[in-house]
Amino acid sequence: MPTIDAAALLRGADLRVTRQRVAVLAAVTANPHCDADSVATAARRELGSVSTQAVYDVLRALTEAGLVRRIEPAGSPARFETRTGDDHHHLVCRACGAIADVRAVAGEARCLDVQDPRGFALDATEATFWGTCPDCLATRT
Amino acid sequence: MPTIDAAALLRGADLRVTRQRVAVLAAVTANPHCDADSVATAARRELGSVSTQAVYDVLRALTEAGLVRRIEPAGSPARFETRTGDDHHHLVCRACGAIADVRAVAGEARCLDVQDPRGFALDATEATFWGTCPDCLATRT
DNA sequence: ATCGTTTATTTGACTGATTCCAGAAAAGCT
């Protein structure tokens, strides 16, 4: 069933439906905030083999088509997720790099509007909250 | 006079005062949002020569001491600035990478609080606004 | 002022993530 979803999504974005693209899209959907390397691993588990370049190509194509979002917290390799519609933000653990989603709260859009955009034509807002995740808090006793 | 400032700042942060550190701190102060490479260039202009390694070490030391802030917009190398006290945010141009500051608006702190931090102990918030800068808008006529 | 300990800097090799290259082979779509 995830296969059907992915194929439909690709078609809807005017992208050719290939096994690699389906697998990559499924991998990103299945585990959000994953990096290129773990996407490649997941895709290989499903397809047998995929070239690293294909994975990067596909990720770029999907990103450009708006099917996946690329996030890049300071200090960690690029990560990918499929929730592109809602503008949620991210909690990042300084210790282990874990990422969690926070949904945008009602009225937040207004709060994040810039009063004085200096002539910039803005199209997106990205908020990152830095801290320590529950697991790391516990470990650091 | 900038030399005196920098030395005092370093001393105040319990850091040894070296020519390299003074030069790097001055370079970051003089042009905000600069990357490691342009800091190195500026420092070399002033000192004659500095190792790349020293520049990275110094930038890290200054960052840890809280004298400079490190920002890292997706797709661009790390950048540094000296405005560490106020928590302002950044406008980034997708086309040319230019960065501008936006001061935190009154009441924003509350808006950027996370309603449901999932157990994370948060210590910082970072907002990045993506768009196109005035120059690039003009060029793209 | 000088000495000695501590801390920086230099040097040069090296990693990791990502991109590029280019021709050949394999698909997808009409």
Next chain:
DNA sequence: AGCTTTTCTGGAATCAGTCAAATAAACGAT
């Protein structure tokens, strides 16, 4: 079936940043 886009192989290059060992400099006490 045929044209076009995508993927593969595999090598290589880039860029930002790190590691480690040896040298040099700063600071505080003598």
